[in-house]
Amino acid sequence: MALLIIDTEACIGCAACVAACPFGALRMENDKAVVDDKCTDCGACLEVCPVEALSLPERGKGAEDISAYQGVWVWVEQFRGEACGISWEMMGQGRRIADTLGTTLTACVLGHKVEGIAQQAIYYGADRVFLVDDPSLGVYRTAPYAKQLTHLVRQYKPEIFLLGASARGRDLAGAVATEVHTGLTADCTGLDIDPETKLLRQTRPAFGGNIMATIICPNYRPQMATVRHRVFEMPEPDSSRQGQIVRVPPVMTEDQIAAKVVDFIVEEGEVNLADAKIIVSGGRGVRGPEGFKPLRELAEVLGGAVGSSRAAVDAGWIPYAHQVGQTGRTVRPDLYIACGISGAIQHLAGMGTSKVIVAINKDPEAPIFKVANYGIVGDLFQVVPALTEELRKRLRK
């Protein structure tokens, strides 16, 4: 449903908008721009028009005085009393953004017996930490966490609020942004401050990684974003840093919380794909559940995790939790070794930003070789064990 307004008087027929439209919704007719129903009202054409002939209807103005919102916040995710790596990656970004804006960085630490994490947050760059330490917050649950953060946001009014794009982070961010009525951009891979407007420019992949979009939230606060794992550098902690820890009482009591976490099932010997620095992944070419054995051995020598393509999961050779790709997990390891994976576009969407990609495949025409840094055309059942053997020697394991 195209809402785009084209001022045909002003249009000079330069066709700049036609080239800028990511959806191919604009064309020139009689030297004037014309829009069709492929338009998604994204606004990408507005800024390229040299004569401001294109516009969209007015947006919401937001309710409050946005200048009252100051400072950058990061939610520090923890699991079983340990901070998740993504949290510190975000602290690094939060610090950089706060310095650019000349403002402070605040960490929100929720949990039980997590004072140590609050202290660490200061070492990783926080000027201030809101610490909510209570048994009711020991295990993540949506309601008490969302209510707590909503309460803090309303009281202290941050300008920017970053959360990790983990399962918990996306669950929480969606709830908080809805409650405070502000914009939320999911899964960002780029964050920067517009030098003129001072707005947070949030860049993320969409359409299965086929396009990138930069999104802003001009009239509502805080500007909220979830940030992908392992996209940003892990900062070095500095134990000489000083900061303030502010203890905040919980806003919900246990009897007000409906959800109870009754168990947590961790599969034997499983490495968390999101955090893994090295992933050895198998596809149709592994030919069966036993085919993953040499991959597991290689992953073990490298201290990595085992991933898979959709084909191997759909065939029932390995559980869904291992699936990398559009309908599985998005990963960004330092090293991704694709064994017997052809490299369908959905798979590439989940691992295409890995730092180094190695492809081992019998078929020299397999699309995986188009994105790989190193390729071996050969039988994975010969190459993988040879590689395991070689690396065992080199790494002395």
Next chain:
Amino acid sequence: MHAIVCIKQVPDTTDVKVNPETGTLIREGVPSIVNPFDTYAIEEALRLREKFGGKVTVISMGPPQAKEALKEAIAMGADEAILLSDRAFAGSDTWATAYTLANAIRKIGDFDIILCGKQAIDGDTGQVGPGIARQLDIEQLTYVFKIQEIDFQAKRVRVERLLEEGREVVETRLPALLTVVKDINQPRYPTIMGIRRATRTEIPVWTAVDLPDAKPDLLGLKGSPTQVVRVFNPPPRSGQIVMIEGESPQEQAAKLADLLLKEKVI
């Protein structure tokens, strides 16, 4: 038992190609499909109805052609479907989408459970599910991998959620909104009977007028805090592939090990 399933019609992103010259998405000829994750939500709702009786209502917000997606849900076995379609809804981001769907759900009235896919494959945000749950002030359970137990009389549900570290078992009260991951079930194919029924079914279309409680200022572009300012092609992976040749797998493995050590990734 009344289950409401929220679905979205999306372009089949497997078929989306980028025009290398203009850098724009080529959407001509790209088929529209039911968001794959939503088909798992529909299937789960149908299984609940088979076990407990009741009704499955499917709703979607989108252009008039999104009726096709709802017809597919009817063909799979859903009882009723409603399309929310109006120019006033156009340009909605995830906040405004959740607001509009939540208002429609309030109008539908009593329900026991809402099911959504974990995210849509075009936007990949996963934010509309939690948004609807907050708008309706009900419990939310995201990334559900399995419904272990559900009791509509006692209004309790126990699920397994798929998290990075493993599977969390969590129990809460109903009504609740669940977003489901792929492994929860295997969606059924529409039956001939179902397809016939879908062909005959008129899908009611609700516009802003049908949602009198929804504030006009919070719909569509006006209710959307976020704004896209730039869309561009992802940077291509830099560098060329190095093919590792060798007389034997051992020789290839040794060469690769050298390179990986040099890259400092192991």
